[in-house]
Amino acid sequence: MSSIIVWFRRDLRLSDNPALTAAAMSGQPIIPLYIHDETDARPIGGASKWWLAGSLQALDAELRRRGSRLILRRGATEKILEEVGREVDAEAVYWNRLYDREARDTESIIATQWKNHYAFNGALLCEPWALTTKAGSDFRVFTPFWEALLQRGEPAPPLAAPARLPAPTRWPRSDAIKDWKLRPTAPDWAAGLRSTWTPGEAAASARLDDFLQEDIGAYGRRRDFPGIVSTSRLSPHLAFGDISPRQIWHRARTRAAAHPAHESGAASYLRQLGWREFSYHLLYHFPDLPRRNWNARFDAFSWRKDEAAIEAWRRGRTGYPLVDAAMRELWTTGWMHNRARMIVASFLVKDLLLPWQAGEAWFWDTLVDADPANNAAGWQWVAGSGADAAPYFRVFNPITQCMKFDPSGAYIRRWLPELGALPDQHLHRPWDAPADILQQAGVVIGETYPRPIIDHTPARDRALAAYARMKRNI
Template identity: 50%
Template sequence: MVDETARPVVLWFRRDLRLEDNPALNAAVATGRPILPLYILDDSGDGRPLGAASLWWLDKSLRALDASLRQRGGRLILRRGDGEAELHRLVAETGANLVVTNQRFEPEAITRDADIAHALRGEGVEWQDHNGTLLARPGEILTEAGRPYKVFTPFLKTLLQTATEGAGTPAPQVVFTPDHPANDDINGWGLHPSAPDWSGGFEGAPGEAGAASALAIFLERGLSDYTAGRDFPGRQSTSRLSPHLRWGEISPWRAVREARHAALRGRISTAQADKFVAEIGWRDFSAHLLAHFPFMATRAFRPEFDAMPWRVDPADFAAWTRGRTGYPLVDAGMRQLWATGWMHNRVRMVAASFLVKHLLIDWRQGEAWFWDTLTDADLASNVQNWQWIAGSGADAAPYFRIFNPTLQGEKFDPAGSYVRRWVPELAAIPDRWIHAPWSAPAAVLAKAGVRLGPDYPRPVVEHGAARTRALAALKTLAAGTQDDAQCPPQTNKQP
């Protein structure tokens, strides 16, 4: 007779790389049985393969998680291959009869989890899934008619009124993992780039401790000025939590709780905390939308936008990716992204708008570039935010809203500190012309040592002409572009 209490539990880590406030881990520990903490790098059957910047972050986050587990008597079992096959293999090797995980909510993952759970139960293995990544599971926040919300404000109101706050549990003191089975060597996975190593300037501290530190710094220095300050890329007023949330190194409920507690203690105003909580809510909104409308990962949420006459222009797209459009704020953002794996939220909007509106290049091309270059690349947030900018998404910006990158720079980087950091060839240009160097007198350019063309490009397109072209293209679409034109505009969507 097999002693059921001695059979191990598989704890399948996925987008929840933390020990604190982790409902799947808590459930596994509560069994009192040995635990097999598992991470599977699935290169093929996990939907879209991870981008290069995400793999860089994942490498460090997995190492940090393994170190934390080892401090508690456990270790992280690493496997690479088909997720379902590797999970079945570990169950067969160990005799485990329970798999516990925090659910993923991407469309392919939802379907795949259901198939895996069905197969395991057919083999006598129990499957438990929990919500460790969102404030509420998709399907829990619905209209009175039982339908998914398509507008953010009522979604957020219902979410905050009805979602059950996580318990905020501490990391367990002990996580016992048997010496067997063996696991892969993460060094052999090649997640960190080599030949060349382009990650030397990447920013952030992957792992649970890094997430806690980022939150503490934000609460101390950034949250008090969050509502206004978050739009200025030269300030440290954003949370920088997006990659930590993407990898589940911190729970969204912890971020919400601590922001609210800071307000209750009088450290910040309630309005500042509420604004930050709303941005966490937007992250949920994106995930819920993608779960309910999986087609939006590849097609326009508003179908009339599928007829958009996009341009195919490799040269313009390359100029955008390399930060060589001739518009300093756009170029600064794209260079920051390439150098650090992250871009300021306001600048993400301006850069994305420039691609889809000024250059009339398909939002899917930009979304794919962000997917590969962002350490916080999240399918739901990436797709939702790009479609919002393009005007094709749920609760999207009005189709006629076209950011002027020069005015955006003058408003949100008035002294040019952000541009000077990331576009150093313009560093000596006076503030008056820093966001429109093509308009500077020849003597000013000469004194600053700037030659337009050889040193810094002239604009790839003139703003007025680009705006006229974009509006003409948008007006060729069905009347639906105007039906929802007055949706309340949202601003930065990444917390």
């Protein structure tokens, strides 16, 4: 009997995987295939590679429990699909859609190569073309987009994982995952990732359970404080498809129905998933989102060039404790709290006047949840060049943000132990602390902790002047 290839991509799970379920229902032998395509115009970054290795191993283990296995192949996607198709006499390819330009281009090629191809939605609550404004155009503002999505009613319930997956009589050759060198060795910088995360479907489900039990009720009140664990931290699992948004949606709604006190926390949480949907909507309708200003007026903006400043920002050595704590959290764990992302992004594009693309690229390389839509939309939101973005003149003050969202300094102390002994009231601007306090805390500004690389107040004025010039020039 000819077989079906299920081409896995950022949908590394068995449950609520529409392509896999449809293939399983055919009764034909299934070849689960993952292709590591290094010819991709935008290869994934180092932290994402680490995650991918874990998710692929977890997926293979789950497949083996069902009498199947994951075939790994490296090369140009269309060539590998053809090759494997010939090897196993496959008659069809099934996959779940992705929405960035590179992925869509690849899908179009596969669709012309394979007479029998079937594509599904496994990544979103609602596909980007399915929602339009009353005038029939794409959405540019979040709130009406979200209301339109809610008006469609509940998303379809998630699909159960197939109990058995028919195996072919002969398996095609598979690479060994270690040969792909997805995990760093020399140097091995992934210790912090290993101690923070467990990639894979089972871990995603367990994390969601924990979040629903412990944190969803207070989510709306606590989600802005980077020093406390109060958000779901499901973003890397979502980025690789260890879990689907429909699964999250339905489990959150079920929890809220059983615990009415959690209703408002659940609504506020699902609204964040709405931002993910909105980012995909934007990316689909403006595929250049990771590269070009969504708002073309920003093409006239004059960014600075300053490699030393970018490097200080990347390494968490700007002299602003909240910015540095966040950048070190990112470097160590591959993740950063949302509030902290907004603050470090504002610092880069406004205080330092450096292009948002430089920050987007660093995040792309270092985040375990690097996502083509969310990352680009997040950066453009902060830069003011995006859809429904923060206005450029709203410049985050890295000191007052820190006092407001990390009042006890828990976050700063965690990531900047060199400032740990400073009393709370000096933690947010250590350079202003009296000499005896610094001495008692063992802090020498400029030596044990950097002096601020820029003064926020004049930097803010400079940013606003650059914005005013841009407006004059267009």
